[in-house]
Amino acid sequence: MNRQNYFHVMLDQRAKKNVPLAQHTTFRVGGSADWFMSVRQLDELIQVIQRARETQMPIRILGNGSNILVRDGGVRGLVIENHCEGFTLDVINAQHALLRAESGAALPGLANRFARAGWAGLEWGIGVPGTIGGAVVGNAGAHHTSIADCITQVTIVNAENEICTLPKTELALDYRHSRFKNNRAEIILSAEFELTRDEPQNSIARMNAYTEHRRRTQPTEASVGSIFKNPPGQFAGQLIERAGMKGMRVGNIQVSEAHANFFVNRGGGTARQVLELIDQVRARVAEKFGVALELEIEIVGED
Numbered sequence: 319m320n321r322q323n324y325f326h327v328m329l330d331q332r333a334k335k336n337v338p339l340a341q342h343t344t345f346r347v348g349g350s351a352d353w354f355m356s357v358r359q360l361d362e363l364i365q366v367i368q369r370a371r372e373t374q375m376p377i378r379i380l381g382n383g384s385n386i387l388v389r390d391g392g393v394r395g396l397v398i399e400n401h402c403e404g405f406t407l408d409v410i411n412a413q414h415a416l417l418r419a420e421s422g423a424a425l426p427g428l429a430n431r432f433a434r435a436g437w438a439g440l441e442w443g444i445g446v447p448g449t450i451g452g453a454v455v456g457n458a459g460a461h462h463t464s465i466a467d468c469i470t471q472v473t474i475v476n477a478e479n480e481i482c483t484l485p486k487t488e489l490a491l492d493y494r495h496s497r498f499k500n501n502r503a504e505i506i507l508s509a510e511f512e513l514t515r516d517e518p519q520n521s522i523a524r525m526n527a528y529t530e531h532r533r534r535t536q537p538t539e540a541s542v543g544s545i546f547k548n549p550p551g552q553f554a555g556q557l558i559e560r561a562g563m564k565g566m567r568v569g570n571i572q573v574s575e576a577h578a579n580f581f582v583n584r585g586g587g588t589a590r591q592v593l594e595l596i597d598q599v600r601a602r603v604a605e606k607f608g609v610a611l612e613l614e615i616e617i618v619g620e621d
Contacts, residue, residue: 333396339388339619342380342399344447345542347571347589348388349619351378351397358401360420360507367505368479370396378618379505381422381449385456385543390589391620400451402507407432413515416470421451421506425458433521437513439468444525445532447543451506455498456614457491461528466491468511477503494547494614537574539582545596546579546611554611555579561602568595590621 337354340346353375357363370377376395380386400422408416415437419428425448429440442463446453454472457465469491473483490497498504546554558564558578566573570587573595574580581595600611 337397339380339383339393339397342397343383343386343388343542344540345383345387345587345592346540346583347390347587347592349390349392349589351393351395353396354399355396356399356401358403358422360402360404363398363400363402363507364475364479364481366396366398367475371479377505378502379421379451381452382424382447384447385452385458385615387542387589387592387615387617389593389617389619389621393619400449407437407513415513415515417511417513418508419450419511420508421449421454423450424448425450425453430525432513433525434518436515436518436521438516438521439511439513441521441524442528444528445536450509454489454506454509455496456494456616457496459494461531464491468513470510470512472509473507475505475507481507499616535577537576537580537582539574539584541574541580541582542592542615544579544614545581545599547614549609549611552609553579557603557607557609557611558599561599561606563599563602566595566598568592568598571595573599589619593617 333353333355335353336350338350339348355366357366367377378393378395378397380397380399402420402422405417405419405423405428410416417432425443425446429443433441442459442461446458446460448458453465454469459465469486471483471485472489473481476482498506548554555578558573563573564578565575569591570584571591572582572584574582581592603609603611
């Protein structure tokens with residue numbers, strides 16, 4: 319029995335072959351995964367990781383499919399779509415609580431739920447279209463706040479299949495960065511956040527303001543989120559707009575008219591078109607302003 323068939327049997331035939339990942343990402347572009355499966359329980363996620371590693375099958379964890387660009391050639395190995403959404407709230411005292419959330423839980427949903435229950439700290443995440451795991455990997459943030467401001471620890475499966483808990487001090491959190499960006503052998507199972515007591519109406523007002531700001535300033539078409547990191551003291555979107563690139567198209571991929579640091583898929587776009595547009599924008603901004611734009615999105619898969 320070859321390796322792939324052995325892997326398939328080990329997973330009780332739950333894994334599907336050649337699944338188009340464009341259907342599982344917010345940008346709606348990209349090729350297929352060799353193998354694909356969804357999991358909803360942490361013990362199942364751990365089991366799948368361990369079994370895949372036994373067969374030396376490469377693993378890629380997928381959350382909401384935002385902030386990721388899948389190349390047109392697809393992804394080799396196994397893509398695991400993480401729907402582990404459990405959470406618990408441990409009330410420490412009248413003013414503080416610890417939220418423990420599994421890595422597949424949606425950040426906006428948790429922000430909304432606990433803000434309305436009188437626990438503040440995640441309201442900034444109401445418009446961040448990602449899961450807890452993805453948010454930790456990229457130290458997601460908005461409105462001058464980020465994961466780094468409220469996280470206390472993370473529980474992972476390491477490269478040796480051991481379950482470990484890492485304190486915040488070991489996460490190497492920086493602007494849109496964590497230790498997990500460059501070490502995909504460590505897979506996030508859950509994260510813990512400190513919340514503070516506030517009146518629900520205060521938190522709801524903040525969320526409403528953030529949502530309105532997002533509605534006014536960001537596109538509604540299929541996108542991958544912010545393409546580039548903001549350079550120190552500057553905004554990538556402003557540089558791209560000043561460079562005359564707003565509205566620029568390569569095929570069916572366009573620099574958004576609403577916000578120049580977003581690219582939108584007008585329908586039928588390809589990853590190759592996205593990458594070509596990225597190259598054009600980078601070159602124009604470097605030529606006009608001497609600024610080298612760094613990607614905020616992650617690019618995975620093969621051409």
